[in-house]
Amino acid sequence: MIRFECDYGEGAAQPVLDLMQKTNLEQTPGYGMDEYCAKAQELIRRLCDAPQADVHFMVGATQANLTVIDAALKPWQGVLCADSGHINVHETGSVEATGHKCLALPSVQGKITAQQVKDAYEEHWALDNHEHVVQPGMVYISNPTEDGTLYTKEDLTDLSAVCYDCGLYLFVDGARMAYGLTSEGNDLSLEDYASLCDVFYLGGTKCGALFGEALVILNEDLKKDFRYAIKQHGGMLAKGRLLGLQFLALLDGEDGTGKSAYFQMAAKANNQAMKIRRALEAKGCKMLFDSPTNQQFPILPDAWLETLNQKYATSWIARCDDSHTAVRFCTSWATRDEDVEALLADIAAL
């Protein structure tokens, strides 16, 4: 079975393992207070052009999401998000477990708009008894979204402006940040994220690391005592250097031109994904979402799907009609060209 079902099916990019091996027996302080974390933090600050940013390494995306949201919100505040947002549907209510409601907004192609945020905010405060209703305190978006789509620079600028006006934090889940930054559909840079968001992260788990996400906090209010929040939620790795090391390996040599492994691998994966998309479109398949990134969501005739699934693992997404099903094909930093070629041939032969 060749797996296209997700982008976390393999281990890690080789430079990650190499650097771990190389430094394995060095003795460092625990809990992320080591030199490797410090270097990785400095590198990320530089790539974001945000010398004042706080950078923390989190063990995973759900952990990052719940920790940031819990730390940021007052007990009676909730987080505005797309109804398809990861925190709303695929994290077992981890945000609610910290006491906060996900205030889901109807999304289109995985995205919500600045206008929706503004309306939700104004509707809340227009209520006579607004204290009977959860108060919006933050906006959470994923970019790329769970549907593979992208917020543009204009989208993010508008969201940022509304959030600023309304006193809402803007938090971007960048679990697939590398695929977003290197997509042909992208016009955002790390500097843009750093200047438009209060907090965001560069995903590692899905972008070549064994695990880990690099959280960048821009807003001063969110910086204070954040390490307490990490520890309280069980997210402070004893051997914290493992997180710093991985980002050092992935971003090694990065100068903003995308030459590091982190960017190169993602660009290749996007390229592979677009080939798969075009092959399917050439056969007349529609796409459930218009994704320019490493996740593709074709709507397939059931017979075709059955054929492909004998050889290729995909993720089930939705039943579309009596004879069609939408599935997800994921490429990743680890996807082999020969596997893509085989798939393309098999698609052509359908």
Place this chain on the structure above:
Amino acid sequence: MIRFECDYGEGAAQPVLDLMQKTNLEQTPGYGMDEYCAKAQELIRRLCDAPQADVHFMVGATQANLTVIDAALKPWQGVLCADSGHINVHETGSVEATGHKCLALPSVQGKITAQQVKDAYEEHWALDNHEHVVQPGMVYISNPTEDGTLYTKEDLTDLSAVCYDCGLYLFVDGARMAYGLTSEGNDLSLEDYASLCDVFYLGGTKCGALFGEALVILNEDLKKDFRYAIKQHGGMLAKGRLLGLQFLALLDGEDGTGKSAYFQMAAKANNQAMKIRRALEAKGCKMLFDSPTNQQFPILPDAWLETLNQKYATSWIARCDDSHTAVRFCTSWATRDEDVEALLADIAAL
């Protein structure tokens, strides 16, 4: 600086890294549903002689503690523990963050007794208004304790009997399980843990893994839906196989005689620790705790400590009097004999 301050200062035992590298590009299902996790679970069940046990791999000890306790207790229940217990003092209130009070009992050398548990239970239920007071629902102990000491088989048997009689879960934090099992002071086996506890874990982080603990659930009531609990707290690793792989590497070849790396490395660390202890005792130093494991807590004249700290990192534990300080010397699976020899020589020269 040679570091004796903790047992998580290095990376991982070489077999761990080797197995990760070897399997790196294999494609497996995520979230611990892979073959490596299945094999490691089966191996651990066999070593525990507990074919019915559920085994889950957790990313770290705080995560394991808060997840188990939150999953096991009713909202109004608390967890009885030593006042020096890790959950009570060094996890930023993570148990309270899930809504449960740590019901701290005075400890001696890091240990609590079956009698204390029985008394606490009976005092609770003897209260007229017992519903105004947190109800004991579980007993948490660490073995080895935070002070390096050990519960004996008799201790654990007594605790287990009281817990059974009182309807309390018995949970053993085994973050340093390998050091406990291989200590000269130990008379417990994994089979004993499995037959006496409701849930316990074999630590990985401090015993040769990069990270991770192997949680063993014996009590049927605690098994149901436990994976939801892991996910909700952000503890479900996307590349879950990394956890299974590590325990496979550490326990490779284990047949109950302690021949695997997990046991061999810990036995050596205990041995090193006892050498350090004896050297200090030979110089007239008293020990704050009577530990037969890899953590030693000498009470040192300040001048001696200052001298040693120029070369060796230790952990500060307590100020004992005007001129003495208790510190911790930790050995680990990674401690080099030459570093111990150097320390012994320097102690002798004090």
Place this chain on the structure above:
Amino acid sequence: MIRFECDYGEGAAQPVLDLMQKTNLEQTPGYGMDEYCAKAQELIRRLCDAPQADVHFMVGATQANLTVIDAALKPWQGVLCADSGHINVHETGSVEATGHKCLALPSVQGKITAQQVKDAYEEHWALDNHEHVVQPGMVYISNPTEDGTLYTKEDLTDLSAVCYDCGLYLFVDGARMAYGLTSEGNDLSLEDYASLCDVFYLGGTKCGALFGEALVILNEDLKKDFRYAIKQHGGMLAKGRLLGLQFLALLDGEDGTGKSAYFQMAAKANNQAMKIRRALEAKGCKMLFDSPTNQQFPILPDAWLETLNQKYATSWIARCDDSHTAVRFCTSWATRDEDVEALLADIAAL
């Protein structure tokens, strides 16, 4: 201003105050362990034909809702409810504050169906990674609903059967129970609630008491230690007898024929509400919801609303189009006939 905006604008039915005054200086044990609570509990058990039921008196509806839900669910479970359900929209996320997600289902006229519950349950368990998604653990409905509508005996029987099949608790918020039971549209009895639900309550606050709801627990699993849950959430009234006394006063003389104040007052209020509805319908107004109870939701031309609001307070519900607004007219146990007559005359004169 004559207030039709809600059903909690006045104090309490006179028998309530009389009984409080009469017993005021008696000394009783605190926290609901007194004779008056015992008598009220016994009376309610008899009216429900549920001798095994546990009855607890709660200070208010939000308190009752959050306490029941928190006590019943495992940490990773959520509560299925109408998207218009009180817990989902008007309790400041109190359910989420206890760690549980409201799993909102699209409602029609404030109601959800057994089929929706069944579908939600089956969809959950059909997921590959169901542990990544909040597990349904309970169904919460309000009857009468927030829209004034009623579940029929068939509706409730179907919901009960699905819940039983799926292992979900069925919880009925009866904040306006008296208005429901005495509505012309009702075919349910207290015995029906007791035999079909796991837990429900008879509202006091909106039905003639100063405050308080009488919670009836039928399911054995929910009975254990429930007083701890009440106390933990700050809902255990020191002078608990005040709650028992109020229900004794309201239900005094009740023999199942509806002769007590609780039923008589509600029946009158329903009658008044239907008069208002018919008067508005006679003028051509449509109703937003088809309510047979004390809450009516006419869609009014803005000019008419402005006229009426000079003399009568109503609650704003929704903007319907450019020139129409839906509002709520509420009658209650305290609504005076002369105020209704005045309103009817003013409606006729529109």
Place this chain on the structure above:
Amino acid sequence: MIRFECDYGEGAAQPVLDLMQKTNLEQTPGYGMDEYCAKAQELIRRLCDAPQADVHFMVGATQANLTVIDAALKPWQGVLCADSGHINVHETGSVEATGHKCLALPSVQGKITAQQVKDAYEEHWALDNHEHVVQPGMVYISNPTEDGTLYTKEDLTDLSAVCYDCGLYLFVDGARMAYGLTSEGNDLSLEDYASLCDVFYLGGTKCGALFGEALVILNEDLKKDFRYAIKQHGGMLAKGRLLGLQFLALLDGEDGTGKSAYFQMAAKANNQAMKIRRALEAKGCKMLFDSPTNQQFPILPDAWLETLNQKYATSWIARCDDSHTAVRFCTSWATRDEDVEALLADIAAL
């Protein structure tokens, strides 16, 4: 049985019931937005000489405690308190249920000192890994304490100064405030509380009301959105005016000289309590705590206790030795002089 076991065994002072009856059928807005609440808030602000204070009426003391603490603290902060503090021992872990640890300090006669607070604060921040330990965020004291003792003006001034220096909130639980303010041992005024605390309350439940506490918030940071916190915890009474009315009745005519029912009744109860104390001391009994307020804690020979308990209910406090038991005698606003006289005679006859 004549009850001296607590101060909440009766209903309410007559003026409370009278005012409720008098205003019963008036229509007012709900949730505390009525004129009576506004007047009571204004009156309390005036008595506190704190025109900028926010005053909220809470349904009970546990509710007040958990709501204030949850609203004030960051998730990783805990509340310093006496080990005998009500929140630490008698509220079923309600503070922990909101996610926060009670950081219990050893108390003497129910009191903690400014020095203890300072030490706890400094010890926390002196830790290398302070983020692994719950951060102190607030100091909670009760005055009178649970042991009936009083903090003096000097005590409170010192605590206030330390809290200010350390950035800790100072919160005073005044469930028995009336008994404290009118005790011979008291040198504090409401103005003092208002100038020294960040937030405190005047108890109603134990001081003549049916239920309710008047919370006074002085610190600007705690004022914002506090009504959300009340609602979220189920503490917002629909008929909120009932709380305002009760404080209006109890404080009617108060001009700072203690002429209102609230103060007069408490002064009388203190007087009765001191008579009981002196009678017991005259018989040679020692007191467990040196209380100048309405709670007295004599250590009685078991035979005497048995005799007294045939006629008088008391609260069991502690077993002191083989033949002595400490119990609590409570007087209250409702204690009848003839009951005290009977008790005094029976004590004399022991």
